[in-house]
Amino acid sequence: MATTKTPVDNGVNVQALLGAREAVKANPQAAQFQWRAKCEWVYGTHSQTAIKKYFGLGQDQQHKSEFTFDTDHPEIFASEDKGATPVELVLAGLAGCLTAGVAAVAQMRDIQLRSVSATLEAGMDIQGILGADSDVRNGFDGIKVTYKIDADATPQEIQAIVAQSQKRSAVYDVITNPTNVTVEVV
């Protein structure tokens, strides 16, 4: 009995990505992107960041609509809890980047995903940010990401997809490697 395999669809346009890769190899200038965000202080520890415009492929671009993110501190920090904390948004960034990578790599490898969920945990000793102990860093002391993936693939293939996603992840790189940050006042 002949069986036809249903084409794998994780919703990622792999052809477009491969095409983009070849195009930027031929024209590296087009690969220079700049991501942008604008933040307005609201009150207390509550701020609002808006994201719409960015630069890439040689010209100014913009998202279909503006995305806004409220950030705040929780009530146990004597704040109003009007939004997730900034460090929690970093976890959202990492999760989104790695998970997008999982979908893209799975599509490239012709593997059908059925469900993918990630749990993230990041420890932090707040003596750092409170200035209570100068030996304690401000940031995370580590991040743990746990994936549960149901897919048409062997456990080894799934491990390989997750490993490859980290290898090509922007946020993973931002977090695991140093990045220059310059802050000016105008």
Add this chain to the structure above:
Amino acid sequence: MSRCLTERSLDHVVLERGEVANSWKTERWDSLRLLTPNWQSRLPGFGYEGADPDGFRTMPETIAFLERYADAISAPVRAHTQVTSVRPSGDGYVITTSQGDWESATVVLATGACNVPLVPSLAEAVRTTIATLTPFSYRKPKQLENGGVLVVGASATGTQIAEEIQRSGRPVTLAVGEHVRVPRLYRGRDIKWWMDAAGILDERYDEVDDIVRARNVPSLQLAGSPERRTVDLNALTRIGVKLVGRLAGLRDGRAQFSGSLPNLCALADLKMSRLLDRIDEWAKETGVDSEVDPPHRLEPTEVDASPPLFLDLARSGIRTILWATGFRPDFSWLHAPVFDRKGRIRHDGGVVEAPGLYLMGMPFLRRRKSSLIDGASDDARDLSAHLASYLDGAPELPHPGRRNS
């Protein structure tokens, strides 16, 4: 290549800036052994005839082997002849050397892929109180001060040197970037035996998905030792080497390491599994299965729950940094428009994008084994055939001759 040209009665000279086997004599550390077994480190008509086919030649043995070969084929070597420039001229090339100039219709570039140790630019930030070495200046642990050593890079060179330095009583911290892990022995046979038998070393450059990536694969974490030991990260951890992530920054005497160590180790373990799966499949298909031990897998690479992300070099007693961060070829003397925007030679399996110019001995030049001693033979055979037909088609070209001699 010389042997092939001689067989075709093609007049040629071999220009060598030092003596035969120069890099083996001057650019290798004392304890280095080939990482391919003796039976596999062969040249055409010149196999291994000693009593230890599964062993690994030392540097003196490798040098002697190459000297005997040069002699046996009566290679027309001009030693102590440094090429300072190769330039297109008319229908051929002018080769300027420390011993005078040559003209030739064709030139074969066989200077190898490892002329210059690569050292990251952040090395400039290392304080002068700390000694820095590359594999070219490293000879043996004794030359190092007592105290800690930071070895940067965990491929073949980094792992081998880290092991011997740790064993000398100097604590080693090893900064691990991308690497390729393999067992020395698998199912009772040498991994190079498997790669040879299963046709992996013979894979062609035009049959591989991404040749640029394949040519940039780091050297396998392999070492030649009489005990045929596996020198992987777990073996190093067992003798006390401390693993940290890729060196990502160096400032004010503080080294910064990437937080990606667990993933780089996972990637290497997965890649090794794929290689061993492929070997197992081949063994099954060919019936070799019944002649070897059953399949097995190595323990995953152990990584600390929280490897250090930085090291205060002075406070942690680091007295030396060894840059095992790779090599690059030096073609600064080649004045032909054959380089891409990243300074790499443009070629098709060794046929350079300039008439009459050929390249040998680079990683995956024509086959996966191209940069191994055993790879020279097939590549030379292919390229000398191309060279010969190029000369046949070329109108009235003189044979290589001295200018104004």
